[in-house]
Amino acid sequence: MRVKQPVFFWLGVLATLPLVYFLIDRAHFVWTSRTVMSSVESVTASNGRCGAKGRYNCTRYKAKLKYRIGERMYWLRVSAGSERGHNQPLSNARHHRNQLVQVAYDPRNPSRAYRNSLFDIWGAPILTFFLQICAFIGSLTEPKGGSSNHAAFYESYAAARSGRYSRRR
Secondary structure, three states: OOOOOHHHHHHHHHOHHHHHHHHHHHHHHHHHOEEEEEEEEEEEEEEEEEOOOOOEEEEEEEEEEEEEEOOEEEEEEEEEEEEEOOOOOHHHOOOOOOOEEEEEEEOOEEEEEEEOOHHHHHHHHHHHHHHHHHHHHHHOOOOOOOHHHHHHHHHHHHHHHHOOOOOOO
8 A cells, every 4th residue: 555645644644643632531531530410400502504514404402511519510511412494492402401411520620521421522532533544545545636637737837837838729
């Protein structure tokens, strides 16, 4: 295998730094975290655009979770899903007022918390890894139009600059 697009290769290499950081950070978080039950204090809805390139109207829901560590209260905002179409009712949200939701938090910094689910905790490392793999695969593919087009382009460019190129009419 030969690298055919070095820019993608180096993007994949650069993506290694945040990936390693995320992996160490989240592994340490999971190792030291504690869990607590939180309650949904409120759910809000806002209209927006969803889908690839914002192709359709949607209502996005956000939930505000409230949890107590010792005598102190903390809040965490999380996504509560989305629904196609504007002005959808709050009953379509994934979380509802007073619902109990498990939260994982850092005991040294209780305001650093995630909903206790695989993607909430590991989402950033998973996405970074996926982008890194896409960059490495992209580096092994031929550029659009093939490498022969690049040589022909540079040859015609050099000919035009030297005045040897004439346009047919």
